[in-house]
Amino acid sequence: MELCTEMKLVGDTYGSGFGCGLTLTGSATIRGFEKVGEDLSSLRYENGKGLALTVHKRQEQDALRVWTEFSNHSGEAVTLEMLASFALQDVEADAIYRLQSFWSAEGKLRRETVYDLHLEPSWSGHGVRAERFGTVGSMPVRKYFPFLALEDSRTGHVTAVQLYVGASWQMEVSCREKSGRLTVTGGLADREFGHWTRTVAPGESFTTPQAVIAQGEDLYQACARLVAAQHPAISPVDDHMGILFNEYCTTWGNPNLENLKAIADRLEGKGIQFFVIDCGWYGQGAEWPLSVGDWDVNTQRLPGGLREAADYIRSKGMVPGLWFEMESVGPKSRHYNDPTHLVKKDGVPLTVGGRRFWDMEDPWVVDYLTEKVIGQLKAGGFGYLKVDYNETMGLGVDGGHSLGDGLQRKVAASQRFFQKIREEIPGIVMENCSSGGHRLSPAFMELVSQASFSDAHETTSIPIIAANLHRAIKPEQSQIWAVLRVEDSDARLHYSLAATLLGRMCLSGDIHGLSQHQWDIVEEGMDFYRKAAEIIQKGVTVLHQCEPQSYNHPQGSQLVLRELDKQGLAVYHRFENSPQGLPALPEGCKIVATFGQADRDFSAQAWLYEKG
Incomplete structure (x- = not known):
């Protein structure tokens, strides 16, 4: 060769x-x-x-x-x-x-x-x-x-x-x-x-x-x-595999001061490091999804502004985080119909679905986003930024030697703005999200601490996707959501929580309605995750047995083994028509901790083991 x-x-x-x-x-x-x-x-x-x-x-x-x-x-x-x-x-x-x-x-x-x-x-x-x-x-x-x-x-x-x-x-x-x-x-x-x-x-x-x-x-x-060989810019604040909570699957885009305080109260003392406020904090009324690009705080939801909510989260022992889709402009934004600073293709603003795109090479745009994104993060005292990106510019755009060259230039300018954020807010923890995993390339992963692994948050394919990503990105960067629901059985809670052992644990969902028994399972999963954190962070995946072909209707089972020196983590998920019994772990290993019970279809179990 x-x-x-x-x-x-x-x-x-x-x-x-x-x-x-x-x-x-x-x-x-x-x-x-x-x-x-x-x-x-x-x-x-x-x-x-x-x-x-x-x-x-x-x-x-x-x-x-x-x-x-x-x-x-x-x-x-x-x-x-x-x-x-x-x-x-x-x-x-x-x-x-x-x-x-x-x-x-x-x-x-x-x-x-x-x-x-x-x-x-x-x-x-x-x-x-x-x-x-x-x-x-x-x-x-x-x-x-x-x-x-x-x-x-x-x-x-x-x-x-x-x-x-x-x-x-x-x-x-x-x-x-x-x-x-x-x-x-x-x-x-x-x-x-x-x-x-x-x-x-x-x-x-x-x-x-x-x-x-x-x-x-x-x-x-x-x-x-x-x-x-990947060298991501992981913040020193985020170097120990802390647990996250994101309120999106709790409020469904309707965060306000009252419910954010209630969530923070419920999470206090549970050892969660980051509390992320997701979309919906900006704009007015029901049309907030269409107003991306303006980034004006919704004062009906947050009358005291972002700072009041962030301060309350910090008072409960968590680092506050905030969501932006900073490169996009929605149809209700006051900038949507002004082509001056927007990406163009064939001389007209590029429109994809309900979005247009800021020209990130434009100095005016950089100054504007410095004020709206970096400025609000600083003013609010946020230590975590979730960057979302929900459409693609396609074949190419104006501004280069060709449409394809124009596209490469605009994206490179976006990456420079990621770097600018890190420079202006030292230690900030940045999350790379693009409708889930559309930007899980090393070029973006090296700019951030974490990434949303997928939008498949409440599907049964979560552990399949989470395990897939071991081949492409570091598990310590791969944020896996466990969305907790009041109707969840013990088996479903084990299934969801065990999936987070394949990356970074992030919780969301019906935290107010969970019974004490359900919370006991969640906290047991959190404790197990902390014990496994070093193996997740520094280990090597040595086995990935995955039987399913369909992601919507997974059949069979999946076993993942990750090892660090003589320590190991095994994560086993059963799907529909799964084999009876438990999988074979490395011969002669000693089980030192267990979580879950893989005793039926759509159940899960995890083990920490030591090799002889």
Whole structure:
């Protein structure tokens, strides 16, 4: 296997083998480059016409971080229509893994062989076979995660890759040679896939997003090494796996001073670190969902403003948090019909459903959101920010060298505002939410402490999705909700609470109506979570057995084992038509704590164990 890169310039000859429109690899552009140097940190290529490619590489323990830089030292501008972050040639693999993702169904593992994908070489070796996939838009986790793993089934060896992208991206697996070895490329979505071109003037350069490559003896090890290479900006306030409460599934978008105080009173003394006020604190009347963008406090609900509510939460021993959808503008906002500062496509404001988008490159917008978001967080004394993002800008927008380039620029500006928030409010805990998991890419996860794992809060697929994400993000960042309902049986409470052991515990729901018996179960689950916290935070997932195919009607069971040195956490969920009895835990292990009882369909049990 050899590391290199790929690119294509506008005007150059496309590759042969019936690939035009299928792939931009193998063009005359890349064939014109020759390697001129290599050391531990880079590979360097030149084409003899003043153009240079540098593949930067940095070993980080068991993973390799790579990115490509294109430099124009010629006398004229050139236009890129594809520049890969990486390319791997001569990969010996006969199966690929992808992580599929849609709203409330994030991270489903999909395995296909080269035969399934029709990537066998032809009888003569002629003709391109290629599978190009990815995401188009400003939600980088939609249909797929920016992830790919390749397996050699003879040895079990796996090579896996993650892209650190915030918007449209692609990966491509192709076979050109009779040997049957694969070529893998990945990076920004190109001209054909994401309407992206970028003009580079003489003396200028362009650098791609990063990719991380890891190898392992199996998929578990390769994914663990990818995730270990992530370096999120976890606040020191949030470094010990504290429990959260979010009031959304309690008030359903109707927070007011009275009910927030009542919730804080009920939670006092229960060891909850963060109390997050979700949407509905702004706007007026029933139309508050349509007024995102103004961020005026609803004084009927909060007559004393946000500060009074935040102070009360702090007085009860919790860090107050606040929800914003800061990049969007709703139809009832006073800014909705003023195109001056909005994202445009084809010269008119881009409208998706009921939303338009702030142009985050516009200095006026940055100043406005600094006042409305950062200013209100500071004035209210909030220590936690939940950033939501509920629509995608799609193919691309104005403002760049192409629609795709415009999109990448706007999203990069949003990421800079995330950084600005952290700089202006040191220690703030930030949560990345995008209708659940649409932004669970490393590029966004490295900017925050936590993320909403999904919007599937009250479904039976919660533990399935939560376990899926172990392959893509750190569990210490993956916020799993347990929505508590008055009608919940003991089995349902165990089921919901056990799912939070697959990430960060967040509670919501009918906390006022729960019986003392129900609260006893909840507090037992919270105590067990605290005991398991170090394994969740620092451990490695060594087993993920998941039988269900349907997420709406899951069948069978799921067992997840996560271990830290000689300590282990086992989380077992039973679904419909589940097998009787309990799963086999590691041979010879000693059970040191148990939570729940997996004695029927839709029940759960968890164990802490020590290995001999």
